[in-house]
Amino acid sequence: MDLSAINPVLLIASLMVAATPLLFAAIGELVVEKSGVLNLGVEGMMIIGAVAGFATAVETGSPMLGFVAAAGAGAALSVLFAILTQYAQANQVASGLSLTLFGLGMSALLGQSYVGIKPPQMLKIDLPLLSDLPVVGPILFGHDLMLYVAIAVIAAVWAVIKFTRIGLVLRAVGENHDAAHALGYKVVRIRIMAILFGGACAGLGGAYISLIRVPQWTEGMTAGIGWIALALVVFASWKPWRVLLGAYLFGGVTVVQLNLQAAGVAIPVEYLAMSPYLITILVLVILSADKSSAPAALGRNFHAAR
Amino acid sequence: MKLTNLMTSAAVALGLATAALADDPTKVGFVYVGPVGDGGWTYEHDQARKAVVEEFGDKVETVYVESVAEGPDAERVITQMALQGADLIFTTSFGYMDPTINVAAKFPDVKFEHATGYKNADNVSTYSARFYEGRAVQGTIAGHMTKSNVVGYIGSYPIPEVIRGINSAYIHAKKVNPDVEFKIVWAFTWFDPAKEADAAKVLIEQGADVILQHTDSTAPQAAAQAAGNVITFGQASDMAEYAPAPRVSSIIDNWAPYYIARTQAVMDGTWESKSTWDGIGAGMVGIGEISDAVPADVKEAALAIKAALADGSYHAFTGPLNKQDGSAWLAEGETADDGTLAGMNFYVEGIEGDIPQ
Numbered sequence: 023m024d025l026s027a028i029n030p031v032l033l034i035a036s037l038m039v040a041a042t043p044l045l046f047a048a049i050g051e052l053v054v055e056k057s058g059v060l061n062l063g064v065e066g067m068m069i070i071g072a073v074a075g076f077a078t079a080v081e082t083g084s085p086m087l088g089f090v091a092a093a094g095a096g097a098a099l100s101v102l103f104a105i106l107t108q109y110a111q112a113n114q115v116a117s118g119l120s121l122t123l124f125g126l127g128m129s130a131l132l133g134q135s136y137v138g139i140k141p142p143q144m145l146k147i148d149l150p151l152l153s154d155l156p157v158v159g160p161i162l163f164g165h166d167l168m169l170y171v172a173i174a175v176i177a178a179v180w181a182v183i184k185f186t187r188i189g190l191v192l193r194a195v196g197e198n199h200d201a202a203h204a205l206g207y208k209v210v211r212i213r214i215m216a217i218l219f220g221g222a223c224a225g226l227g228g229a230y231i232s233l234i235r236v237p238q239w240t241e242g243m244t245a246g247i248g249w250i251a252l253a254l255v256v257f258a259s260w261k262p263w264r265v266l267l268g269a270y271l272f273g274g275v276t277v278v279q280l281n282l283q284a285a286g287v288a289i290p291v292e293y294l295a296m297s298p299y300l301i302t303i304l305v306l307v308i309l310s311a312d313k314s315s316a317p318a319a320l321g322r323n324f325h326a327a328r
Numbered sequence: 329m330k331l332t333n334l335m336t337s338a339a340v341a342l343g344l345a346t347a348a349l350a351d352d353p354t355k356v357g358f359v360y361v362g363p364v365g366d367g368g369w370t371y372e373h374d375q376a377r378k379a380v381v382e383e384f385g386d387k388v389e390t391v392y393v394e395s396v397a398e399g400p401d402a403e404r405v406i407t408q409m410a411l412q413g414a415d416l417i418f419t420t421s422f423g424y425m426d427p428t429i430n431v432a433a434k435f436p437d438v439k440f441e442h443a444t445g446y447k448n449a450d451n452v453s454t455y456s457a458r459f460y461e462g463r464a465v466q467g468t469i470a471g472h473m474t475k476s477n478v479v480g481y482i483g484s485y486p487i488p489e490v491i492r493g494i495n496s497a498y499i500h501a502k503k504v505n506p507d508v509e510f511k512i513v514w515a516f517t518w519f520d521p522a523k524e525a526d527a528a529k530v531l532i533e534q535g536a537d538v539i540l541q542h543t544d545s546t547a548p549q550a551a552a553q554a555a556g557n558v559i560t561f562g563q564a565s566d567m568a569e570y571a572p573a574p575r576v577s578s579i580i581d582n583w584a585p586y587y588i589a590r591t592q593a594v595m596d597g598t599w600e601s602k603s604t605w606d607g608i609g610a611g612m613v614g615i616g617e618i619s620d621a622v623p624a625d626v627k628e629a630a631l632a633i634k635a636a637l638a639d640g641s642y643h644a645f646t647g648p649l650n651k652q653d654g655s656a657w658l659a660e661g662e663t664a665d666d667g668t669l670a671g672m673n674f675y676v677e678g679i680e681g682d683i684p685q
Contacts, residue, residue, distance in 0.1 A: 032533045040526060130363065137365035138546065138569055236521045236547050237554075241363035242395065243521045276523065280530040283513045284480070286681050 028281050035160045038169060039235060041273025043068070043227040043244075045172040047251035048258070048265045049179055050223025055255055056183065057216035058196035058319035062118025063103055064224050065248025066125020071096040071225025072232035073129040076239040077136055085144040089168060089229050096225020097218045099125055104217045108210045111323050126242060136239045144168070144234055168230055173266065175223065180262035192216065196317035199324040209324050224248065253302045260317065271301070354595050356380060356587075357414035358392035359405055361421035362519040368544035369518065369564040369581070370394065373420045373443075376583035383588045387595070398423025403430055410435040416594045418587065419443065421518070422487055428452060439599050441590060444489050446670050448601055455586060458607030459489070460496035460669070461637045462579035463540075464644040465615055465630050466561045467500030469577060470508075470538040472626040473559055477507045480531030482524060482541040482548060483514045486683045488672040490542045495676045496644045497540055500633070502678060510679055511536055521547035532558055539574075549575055559621065566616040577630070578616030585611065605666065608638045645669065650677035 047064050054061050074095030079088030103121050106112040144166045152163040183189035191212060194202040199209045231247070232239050250272055257272075258264035279294040358377050362370040377390050391414070396405050402424045409417050410431055418441045419428045425445035432440045432452045440452040448454055470479050479501060483490050494512060501508045511534060513527045520543075528539050528548035532555045539560045541548045546567050552558040552574035560570065562578025586604065593599040606612035615634055618627045636642035647658030652675040658664060675683065 029533055036526070036529055036533065134365060138367045140550070140569065231522055236525045236550060238521065238546060238550050240367070240519075240521045240545055240547075241365055245520045245522055247522070276526055277530065280513050280527050281534070284511045284530050284534045286511075290684065 028285050031157050031160050033277065033281055035164060037270060037274040037277045038161070038165065040277050041269040042169050042172050043230045043235065043247055044251055044254060044269040044273050045176065045266065046227030046230060047224045047248055048254040048269060049172075049176050049262060050220035050227075051251055051255050052258070052260060052262065052265055053179060053183075053192070053223075054216050054220035055320055056196045056260060056317055057192050057213045058199055058317050058322065058324075059107065059213050059217060060114045060118065060321040061100070061103055061121070061217060061220055062115060062252065063100070063121025063125065063248075064220075064251050065244055065246070066122035067096040067099050067221050067224035068125075068228035068231075068244045068248045068251075069129040069242070070099050070125045071228030072243060073133040073136070073228075073239060074225065075229025076141055076232040077132065079141045079233055080136060080139055083142050085142055085233050088141070088233055089226060092225040092229030093222040094225070096223070096228065097221040100217050100221025100224075103221075104214045107323065108214055108217075111325060114321050114323065122248065130241045133239050133241060137241075139239070141233050141237050141239075144237075166234055168226070168234060171226075172230075176262050176266050183262065193317070196319055199319050199322070203324070203326060209326075213324070224251075227251070253299060256316075257302045257305050259305065259315070353387050353389045354384070354416065354591060355412075355414045356388060356390045356591055356594075357406075357409035357417040358390065359396050359402060359409070359417065359419045359421075359424060360392060360394040361396060361398065361423070362544055363394050364392070366519055366544050367546045367565055367567060368562075370420070370544065372565050372581040373418070373583055376587045379584035380587050380591050384591065384595075388591060396424075399427070403427035406431040406440075407434070410438045414438060416441065416591060416599075422485075422489060439590075439594055446603075448603060450601055453590070453601050453603065455604040456489070457581055457583075457612040458605060458644075459579055459581075459613060460492040460644050461607040462613045462615060463493040463496040464500045464637060465634050466540060466577065466579070467497035467502075468504055468630045468633050469561075469618070469622060469626060470497065470540065470559075471501030471503065471505035472629065473576070473622065474501075474505065474508060474538045476535045476537045477505065477509055478535040479508060479510050479538045479540065480528070480534075480536030481510055481512045482527045482531070482539065482543055483512055484518050484543050485516060486514060486685075488670060491675070491683060492669055492672050493540075493542055494679065495672065498679050499645070499649065499676060504629070512679070512681055514684055515543055517543065519544045521545045524548050525551045528552060528560075529555070546570065562616050568616065571617070572619035573621040575616075575619070576621050577618045580614035580616050582612055582614050608634060609640060651675070652677055652679060 047068055051064055071092035075088040075092030078091035079085045103117055106117040107114050153159050191207055195209050195212050203209050254268045257268045275294050275297055360370040364370055364374040381390055393405050396402050406427055416439045420443045422444045425447055428440050428442045429447050432449050442454050444456045445454050481494055498510050511531055515523050515527050524543045524545050525547040528551035537558050539548055539552050541563050549560050549567055549570040552560045558574055559576045560574045562575050564581050566578045566580050567575050643663035645664035647662040648660045649658040651657045
């Protein structure tokens, strides 16, 4: 056992990278759930984003265009979910699950000609003085642009939900869609916009995996991160900053576990693999005593005539 | 993933059902653990499947199901293949061992071939390649090339196959570099690019400048390339897109001759159950070209080992060797027998850490 081999600075830096896809996917889903819609298709939208972002980046040579395409592709897939649940009044759980399956299959098909190709490199932000600072440099100033974008999205969502009228309307729709409708808000339209936002964020998260974290395209490469993102939203009790905390915690578990193994400390992997879900269950129990809980209309379909 | 598998296998079943009406070609089924586009293990099995098609043309019909989870799901997929009239089924991952044996008992007329396992039956053959011979070559290069004297090793599951590889690589790295140290990380997956990339990054952060992997994707190669000054080896497939660096050489699985021979045997009615375990000599294990990133003298040493392994003059596990706990295993000049190798569940002396249970 040699714990000194673990460099805490590098550990934190790589933990932030590992957590970023989770951050994107979870903050998108948080907004969707705040509007009262439960979209279980996060995994499917992520993988579609991963393949679309990868393909675009390879074809155009620009990772940034790849991310734009990924957001577009994620949102496009979520349109399907929006039509099913908002117009056709389909069951949200079933629609979300089918979205995941569809996304996994579709991405495998689209990605066939991109296996084994290397994507263009995303440049790291290099701030001449700041990036060279000890400790703080690698942790705060040594990353790629998208990692900061993820944190900015969290901050923006928090500010919008807490301080703006739009946020208030979003929450009203999620808490009681009948009352919101009676007040004259377009419940379906608001929910569709939330779903699109969630799709775009999930797409970005997927592209972060295929363009930066791995970086390559392989089938099924999101490997369950979308599901962890869903658990994370519950863990965060629908609060943006807790999503950040939770993502670093959940994302950190993998990195820490591998670090411990390499340093010779053997913790059975099963414990660490189940820990995010265990924590989520615990939080759910604690939440039941807390005031902050799920949006009241979560998962319930709305129809103006009923 | 499970439901996608269900859908793929349903599609395959449909294909088989329609095909059954046609003339009667020999049907060969393949069960893959990863996607055919993994660029590693499953990719090479699928290349061999294509070689079978090329060899026999219309006389053979192949079907495959990819990304089949090890365990009960596999049993369902194999049963499905047998029910739809496959004459010969290759199950290409260690975890398909018991499912293969179970299904084989129900279909005595269907021939089964299980890769890397150790359970045979009248209609179940096993086949594997002596990958550890390739690991000996890699270990030699790794021992010479490492400057930090730390070699990182990404293990998949703690099964004999993988442990043999670790031991073989370690023995040969140690032989040329007494100060070498192995850091081993178990990923507990055959295929998870994100996790493999993380594992490689962690090892690099902890000082490793050589990464050996026993997982199937090219993600560790990408991580090594991003880090710079780290060398890697292609696993199962050549992974030449990462040559000349970080990938400096590779182990290439070549299943085609075996698959063709076994399909031929089924056609001729001469198929019988046996255990095949071939290495570099028989061509089942190939060593990918050693790139120019490796100095000439190191390349020469590696090729010398390869030649000695190929002609049988040298065995990768030759005494004196002790087990990790210090107890004697092989005496001077003694070589390991296949039984011990097939069930290897211990590290050799010098490797630190425990094998997870």
